[in-house]
Amino acid sequence: MGQMDGRVVLITGAARGQGRSHAVRFAEEGADVIALDICEDIPFVRYPLGTAEDLQETAKMVENLGRRCVALRADARDSAQLREAAAEGVTELGRLDTVIANAGIGRGHTLEDEDTDEVFDTVVAINLNAVFRTVSATVPYLKNEGGSIIITGSAASLVPIYNNAGYTAAKHALVGLTKCLAADLSPHWIRVNLVCPTNVATPLILNEANLTRFVPGVENPTYKDMEYVLTSVNQLPIPWIEPRVISDAMLFLAAETGRYITGAVFPVDAGMSSQPPGITHFTGRRIAELAQAAGTTTVPRD
Ligand SMILES: NC(=O)c1ccc[n+]([C@@H]2O[C@H](COP(=O)([O-])OP(=O)(O)OC[C@H]3O[C@@H](n4cnc5c(N)ncnc54)[C@H](O)[C@@H]3O)[C@@H](O)[C@H]2O)c1
Numbered sequence: 001m002g003q004m005d006g007r008v009v010l011i012t013g014a015a016r017g018q019g020r021s022h023a024v025r026f027a028e029e030g031a032d033v034i035a036l037d038i039c040e041d042i043p044f045v046r047y048p049l050g051t052a053e054d055l056q057e058t059a060k061m062v063e064n065l066g067r068r069c070v071a072l073r074a075d076a077r078d079s080a081q082l083r084e085a086a087a088e089g090v091t092e093l094g095r096l097d098t099v100i101a102n103a104g105i106g107r108g109h110t111l112e113d114e115d116t117d118e119v120f121d122t123v124v125a126i127n128l129n130a131v132f133r134t135v136s137a138t139v140p141y142l143k144n145e146g147g148s149i150i151i152t153g154s155a156a157s158l159v160p161i162y163n164n165a166g167y168t169a170a171k172h173a174l175v176g177l178t179k180c181l182a183a184d185l186s187p188h189w190i191r192v193n194l195v196c197p198t199n200v201a202t203p204l205i206l207n208e209a210n211l212t213r214f215v216p217g218v219e220n221p222t223y224k225d226m227e228y229v230l231t232s233v234n235q236l237p238i239p240w241i242e243p244r245v246i247s248d249a250m251l252f253l254a255a256e257t258g259r260y261i262t263g264a265v266f267p268v269d270a271g272m273s274s275q276p277p278g279i280t281h282f283t284g285r286r287i288a289e290l291a292q293a294a295g296t297t298t299v300p301r302d
Contacts, residue, residue: 002030003255008093010034010086012076012134013103015050017202018152020058021243022100022250027067029251034089034096035059036074036082038103044115044122045105047207068093076103076130082137096141098254101134102152106204108163108213123166128173135181139190146189148254151178152246153196155233157265158273171196175265182263191262193253198269199230199240206240232283235271 009026013019014035023033039052055071062069070092074085090096104127109119131151142149156164157171174194182192199205206223214229215221230239249268252258267273279287 002028003251003257004098005030007031007097008034008090008095009098009100009254010036010089010096010138011100011102012036012074012130013050014058014071015039015052015054016058017050017204018197018200018243018246019050019100019102020054020061021247022102023058023069024061024065025244025247025251026098026254027062027065027069029255030067031098032068032093033059033062033070034086034093035062035069035071036076036085036103037071038075039073042105042122042126044119045107046209047203049105076101076134077125079133079137082133086138086141090141096138097147099134099138099142099147099149100152100250100254101131101149103130103134104152104204106164106167106210108161109166110163111165120166120169124170127167127170128177131174132177135192139185142185142190143188147191148258149181149185149190149192150250150253151192151194153178153194153265155196155198155267155269155272157194157196158267159275178265179263186262191253191258193258193261193264193266195246195249195253196265196267196269196273197241197246198234198272200243200246201240202243205230228286232280232286233272234269234282235275235280237282238270241268241270 004026009031011019011022014023015037023035035058037050037055041049059069059071070089072085074081107119107123109116153174154171156168157175160168178192178194211221215225227239
């Protein structure tokens with residue numbers, strides 16, 4: 001018997017990455033899936049987004065598990081598209097129990113960038129405003145049955161990320177949005193929670209543009225070269241985690257196990273958001289190694 005038998009989950013950003021992983025994990029536990037994705041690239045985003053083929057592949061993976069999947073293109077910034085897609089999905093699958101507002105983009109920027117205002121607006125429109133729109137378009141269906149909304153935040157919901165004002169602002173705002181929605185929807189027995197991952201092995205972070213950003217000055221950098229930089233932000237000494245780990249957290253919150261959890265901010269972040277001030281053990285060891293190699297026991301101040 002599956003933890004989500006007879007239930008239906010709607011997931012935005014389901015063509016690939018974490019969204020696809022959630023679709024598969026929930027299907028393994030017996031859920032049917034409404035899988036939504038924009039399936040086209042967005043200006044100012046420096047890596048390709050999910051495609052129609054990716055979304056079809058997600059649907060195939062769900063169907064191979066013996067579950068049904070309604071896969072539709074919808075831009076999570078567009079309330080009309082979301083409402084239409086939710087209506088079509090619920091008509092086909094009969095109900096809605098869980099909404100995972102997962103669609104998001106990553107795009108760093110500095111105050112000096114020529115397009116900094118446009119980038120900020122784009123990041124906030126997708127990573128914050130679209131989350132609200134996803135909830136407002138789907139909540140009428142949840143009201144019939146009670147249910148659960150899970151929003152994908154980030155460790156950046158809790159701590160800032162360098163040169164990422166838009167991402168940090170949007171993801172921090174999701175903490176307030178989650179708590180407010182949890183309070184407003186509690187009389188309907190609808191729970192709202194926020195999951196905050198550290199780096200996850202998906203194209204949002206593992207992409208060509210980030211290679212040059214995170215590993216500057218190295219000729220032909222590889223993802224192996226990114227490992228040091230990305231490990232240095234976590235307490236547990238790993239650079240990134242697999243999407244399935246986040247899917248398990250989503251499942252815990254959506255299933256019976258989470259029935260009394262609402263308004264929670266749930267880091268799955270290898271300790272990224274709870275680091276004491278100063279440098280991590282990992283970075284400290286690396287500095288000691290570099291100092292030793294340079295024949296000194298002290299680190300120069302500049
Ligand atoms: N990968 C990470 O390191 C990481 C870390 C913390 C949080 N997150 C968050 O996890 C979520 C999922 O990202 P991912 O890591 O799976 O990245 P991803 O790029 O692999 O997947 C994101 C999906 O969202 C879709 N999408 C983007 N904008 C959309 C829109 N307006 N409407 C509908 N679909 C849209 C994309 O096409 C893509 O398929 C995002 O909210 C992201 O901010 C990611």
